[in-house]
Amino acid sequence: MRLAQRFHERLAIGCCRMSALLTVSMLAAVLLLLIFSGFRVMNLHFLTANWQHMDIAQGGIFPALFGSIALGIGVITVSFPLGLATAVFLTEYRPHALWKRTVQLAIRNLAGVPSVVYGLFGLAVFVQTLAFGMSLLAAILTLSIMTLPWVITAAIEALEAVPLHFRESSLVLGSTHLQTTWHIVLPAALPGSITGGIIGVARALGETAPLILVGATFYLSHLPRSLLDPFMALPYHTFILATQHSSPVAAAYAAGTALVLFGLTVLLCSGAILARFWFRKKKDW
């Protein structure tokens, strides 16, 4: 009996251990396979040259890289101020409790709505109704709406983490509500909000489905010159190369593009995490 029980104990805990190992090794497998299949094409030329449609070995992915970076900058410019303003209003100006709860509930739930649905919305509203066409602007706005719930959630968390006595001390010293919010609460909550915003953008950059709908293009001879120009983007480029290009070496180039995309998201995320670490060290509360 006791032996059986000990065996049972060992088995169960061993199962947990194996699962954790398996989960981590899946990440390792993804990384290794990606590097293994994409590393061959990776060089400076691949990153900086224009795309050559006829002979993909001659060209690079610079337009797609440029498009993705422009997309990222655009998304954070639109969604961060809007999300932060919403979060400040909800936490600092304490509207009616019911209102706040409803908005928060909506935000939490909308964070789980599939990206392809945001894509549908963007296609019909920005591309068709507002007639932005298949452009950088339409994609930026669509992805911004998609990241809004994440940005707001992160900003609310950061604002609520600022101790109440910060606000009380400031108000007691005679500053107004606005001065308190602007000079005391916001600076303390900014690192957390920015970290959340950057992670949101990193996730948005990896999304392909909305880009299929609001129209990244596959082949461009020049970079977008304005917000209303068509653009290329890394995830869409990966998708097309993987599924619709006939060249035998297309798979390797798709993997190379995917590697760059993954590198970009990891870079953004680890940058955000390092920044949070650094701010936390400086924090004196």
Place this chain on the structure above:
Amino acid sequence: MSEHIVPWCLMCATFLTVLLLIGIFLFLFLSSLRAFREIALSEFFFGNNWNPISYHTPSWGIVALLQGTLLVSTVALLFASPLGLFTAIYLSEIASPPLREILKPTIEMIAGIPSVVLGLLGLLFLAPLIAKTFHLSNGLNALTAGILVGIAALPTIASVCEDALSGVTLRYREASLALGATRWTTIRWVVLPAALPGITAAIMLGFGRIIGETMIVLMVAGNSLALPRSLFSPVRPMTATIAIEIKETVIGSTHWHSLFALGLILFLLTFLVNFVADFLIHRRTL
């Protein structure tokens, strides 16, 4: 002066945000209504054939698409839930604190893998492997897609489960251990039941993530409109159907609106799943 203007501006921003977010639902709803002006509800929900561009009479049944979504989700959940739960138990109950500090962000990194990358690796490696193992002509089917989508949902499930488990108060564990229960008995009969609502929520959140997944199923699910007969049938879930067909429809046609109806169903499904999960996690605050 600015004491009044700033809150007003903030309120406007909040309104704009809410308007945009609620607008998505309203917009999908209104577009779908126009689809149902020409498509009978019974045909839409119970018809087996999805063929909007037929020469004769187009058919609009979403059962095959829905079954595709459900088949892929089932495989993904069967794959990811036990793995995610056991990983979470390891992280929360067994691993030493420094190891946990390293492992948790590592596992959350999986969430950072863009789904198109998983789809690509599926095409290049997993599909050939599945085809070889089961002697199929190609490996693009519900099983392959399910496994990959499961990997994509794994960090969500593991991470939320871990939160639920470490949220169980330490006193329960101490009381159980003090009574002479072993480590696993404590986990199985004390910690797990206490964390059950959180674990259910984790699996539901994972499910929400799974049904919304587009790129993986678009690339490796096999893209077939026939009713799936087994795990090895190629399928085309709803998300993939939207992504494939939307570019080829006439704007404003019934076909166009019917794809928005698919979007609305996805929206409602994920919203419901997330709402229940949210309720389970924030029970006390609601």
